[in-house]
Amino acid sequence: MSSPATVAGPALEPPAAATRRPRTARMPWARYVAGKLAAAVVSFAVTLVIGFVLFNMMPSDPVRTMTRGRPVSQAELVRLRVQLGLDKPVWQRFLDFVNDTLHGRLGYSWEYQRSVASLTMSRIGPTLLLMGTSFVISVLLGLWLGQRSGWRAGSLFDRITSSTALTLWSVPTFWLGMILLMVCSVGIGPIHGFLPAGGMSDPSLPQSGLRHYVDVARHLVLPALTMILVVYAQYVTIMRSSIIEEIGSPYLLTARAKGLTDDNVRRRHAVPNALLPSVTMIFMHLGTLISGAVTVEAVFSWPGLGDLTYEALKIPDLPLLQGTFIVFSASVILMNLLADLAYRFLDPRVRAQ
Amino acid sequence: MTGRPDESSTALEVRDLSVVYPAARGRGPARAVDGVNLRIGKGEIVALIGESGCGKSTLARTLVGLVRPTGGEVLHEGTALDYSARGLKRYRRHTQLVLQDPGGALNPKQNVYDAVALGPRLHGLTEDLPLTVHDALARAGLRPPEQYFDRYPHELSGGQQQRVVIAGVLALNPSVIVADEPVASLDASVRGEILKLILRLRDDLGLSALVVSHDLGLAWNIADRVAVMYLGRVVEQGTVEEVLLRPQHPYTRALLSVVPTGADDWRPTLLAGEPPDPTAIPAGCRFHPRCGRWADADPDTRAAGACDRRTLPVLAPDTSGAACHLLTSSHLENA
Numbered sequence: 001m002s003s004p005a006t007v008a009g010p011a012l013e014p015p016a017a018a019t020r021r022p023r024t025a026r027m028p029w030a031r032y033v034a035g036k037l038a039a040a041v042v043s044f045a046v047t048l049v050i051g052f053v054l055f056n057m058m059p060s061d062p063v064r065t066m067t068r069g070r071p072v073s074q075a076e077l078v079r080l081r082v083q084l085g086l087d088k089p090v091w092q093r094f095l096d097f098v099n100d101t102l103h104g105r106l107g108y109s110w111e112y113q114r115s116v117a118s119l120t121m122s123r124i125g126p127t128l129l130l131m132g133t134s135f136v137i138s139v140l141l142g143l144w145l146g147q148r149s150g151w152r153a154g155s156l157f158d159r160i161t162s163s164t165a166l167t168l169w170s171v172p173t174f175w176l177g178m179i180l181l182m183v184c185s186v187g188i189g190p191i192h193g194f195l196p197a198g199g200m201s202d203p204s205l206p207q208s209g210l211r212h213y214v215d216v217a218r219h220l221v222l223p224a225l226t227m228i229l230v231v232y233a234q235y236v237t238i239m240r241s242s243i244i245e246e247i248g249s250p251y252l253l254t255a256r257a258k259g260l261t262d263d264n265v266r267r268r269h270a271v272p273n274a275l276l277p278s279v280t281m282i283f284m285h286l287g288t289l290i291s292g293a294v295t296v297e298a299v300f301s302w303p304g305l306g307d308l309t310y311e312a313l314k315i316p317d318l319p320l321l322q323g324t325f326i327v328f329s330a331s332v333i334l335m336n337l338l339a340d341l342a343y344r345f346l347d348p349r350v351r352a353q
Numbered sequence: 354m355t356g357r358p359d360e361s362s363t364a365l366e367v368r369d370l371s372v373v374y375p376a377a378r379g380r381g382p383a384r385a386v387d388g389v390n391l392r393i394g395k396g397e398i399v400a401l402i403g404e405s406g407c408g409k410s411t412l413a414r415t416l417v418g419l420v421r422p423t424g425g426e427v428l429h430e431g432t433a434l435d436y437s438a439r440g441l442k443r444y445r446r447h448t449q450l451v452l453q454d455p456g457g458a459l460n461p462k463q464n465v466y467d468a469v470a471l472g473p474r475l476h477g478l479t480e481d482l483p484l485t486v487h488d489a490l491a492r493a494g495l496r497p498p499e500q501y502f503d504r505y506p507h508e509l510s511g512g513q514q515q516r517v518v519i520a521g522v523l524a525l526n527p528s529v530i531v532a533d534e535p536v537a538s539l540d541a542s543v544r545g546e547i548l549k550l551i552l553r554l555r556d557d558l559g560l561s562a563l564v565v566s567h568d569l570g571l572a573w574n575i576a577d578r579v580a581v582m583y584l585g586r587v588v589e590q591g592t593v594e595e596v597l598l599r600p601q602h603p604y605t606r607a608l609l610s611v612v613p614t615g616a617d618d619w620r621p622t623l624l625a626g627e628p629p630d631p632t633a634i635p636a637g638c639r640f641h642p643r644c645g646r647w648a649d650a651d652p653d654t655r656a657a658g659a660c661d662r663r664t665l666p667v668l669a670p671d672t673s674g675a676a677c678h679l680l681t682s683s684h685l686e687n688a
Contacts (some may be wrong), residue, residue: 001465087618246644249457250452250453250454250457251458251459251460251461252456252460253450253452253458254450254452254458254459254521255417255471256419257418257419257443257445257449257450258445258449258471258472258475258521258525259445259446259472259476259519260443260475261438261476269460272462273460273461347462
């Protein structure tokens with residue numbers, strides 16, 4: 001049996017040793033970024049495979065779907081198949097697709113006879129305008145309402161805010177869009193329609209200058225409002241619950257005991273700390289911004305990527321669908337990567353991992 | 354006992370203090386603090402002892418102005434506390450709070466420098482701020498201080514975190530520290546160091562302190578005086594020796610009896626009955642439903658109904674003694 005003295009030995013080391021831990025023990029910045037970058041590349045590669053499988057292994061025959069209801073001969077079908085490259089073996093088509101993607105062309109649309117990349121570029125502006133506007137407004141509105149109602153949870157303000165937000169969240173997007181369309185642009189009873197019903201600008205007006213901008217803004221109101229009303233509830237709920245979680249923290253009591261006013265305790269301590277879960281969510285939504293508007297763009301015929309996808313679905317224009325799928329996935333991956341990097345700035349605990 | 358000390362030697366005093374929380378659903382209002390007189394002299398460490406739910410944390414928070422009393426007053430160096438926003442802010446430079454869980458008491462996103470600088474910045478004491486922070490950390494026993502400046506709470510041990518909390522308090526140069534279970538969540542080895550630190554601060558800086566605890570050993574180690582709280586009221590107080598070596602009140606005796614003595618005849622008195630409920634305070638002496646002495650009292654005494662009907666006077670702030678009908682009556686008989 002060992003003597004008690006040897007057992008007690010290690011415990012007698014000076015505790016100060018622990019404080020002199022070398023700081024290089026933290027993960028260096030470059031390695032962290034490289035790791036996240038590698039993960040993003042792997043995700044993208046997997047997305048390429050999934051995207052290809054999804055649109056090329058579908059049980060339906062695209063050539064038959066495209067020619068449905070039209071008298072076509074067997075020879076014409078074969079020619080169409082050769083023209084679309086569907087006669088090549090699957091592995092050949094996959095390699096072509098990967099090659100095309102890496103060269104930034106993203107495939108060739110059957111319907112438009114243009115590269116998917118150029119189609120995407122021409123449609124991305126309106127989508128970013130619509131989604132960017134509604135995103136910024138819904139984030140600001142949601143976070144502000146959320147932290148207010150969380151700080152006074154159970155108050156009248158909180159109950160009204162939360163129930164309104166949840167009701168709007170539960171409403172189907174297309175339904176809300178149609179209701180707004182009926183009320184605001186068609187007009188119901190004594191109300192006359194006062195906003196344009198669809199599109200992005202009035203073709204009878206000049207396509208530049210101040211009047212054009214005002215016109216675009218008027219067209220933007222309804223689709224953006226629909227997006228905001230459906231989406232902002234998520235920020236309200238997540239911000240509200242993180243504030244409630246934060247409220248019980250003793251460090252808020254410490255700050256108050258040091259002489260900070262209640263408002264400043266909320267603004268300077270509770271809100272910044274409660275923002276972390278919301279930041280994750282914001283970045284995740286940033287990724288889906290480009291793709292998220294399919295319903296709204298379809299309802300309001302907004303000429304963006306969502307509308308393009310919707311049109312491609314109706315044909316179906318498989319390379320175009322495949323291309324937009326890749327674009328949408330890539331934007332999600334990119335935003336997640338940015339979220340990971342931003343987290344390291346925002347939360348010191350992640351920095352030390 | 355000691356005569357009433359003059360105001361100038363009093364750091365903090367509460368008179369007839371009561372805190373009543375509004376009624377929750379289906380229950381009466383909670384009288385968390387219900388008539389307390391307490392005095393903390395300058396350079397004195399007072400331990401406030403009691404089981405959980407007796408109102409000691411509420412009392413501590415009332416002392417630092419976080420809870421507004423429903424009755425009575427808090428006096429800082431003889432003047433009543435001003436509950437206006439400006440008055441409270443001024444007061445908080447002098448009286449600081451140390452909480453039980455140091456990990457939670459520090460903002461996880463603030464490094465040590467910012468955590469310690471929080472107080473001085475708030476009160477506009479930004480001249481020589483780095484020096485203030487440096488000194489505060491050094492006095493709290495974190496040396497060399499610079500090495501801790503850009504550390505975050507999660508990188509520190511529990512003891513180091515509590516030292517940072519204490520440094521944040523010291524940076525304001527307060528005259529009174531109210532510590533709510535300051536070592537309850539720390540390891541035994543670290544506990545001693547933190548207590549030693551509080552004692553040294555008292556000796557070096559003349560700080561006064563109220564240390565809230567349920568730990569009698571802690572009171573013995575650092576306190577000059579002890580107040581024992583039961584169900585919102587101080588039931589016994591006096592110097593450490595008086596209260597811990599010659600306890601009078603049956604409640605204090607019961608608390609002390611469970612400390613193992615190692616003697617053969619060690620027999621702990623276990624308190625029977627319901628744990629105290631501040632929404633339903635018993636009539637008469639509030640301890641009588643659980644009091645062993647009342648249960649064992651002779652039929653005459655019980656019939657006279659001393660403990661379950663007669664209201665007990667509240668202990669005066671500076672007297673040593675216990676609030677107990679049975680003690681008072683036996684005392685009278687002996688006289």
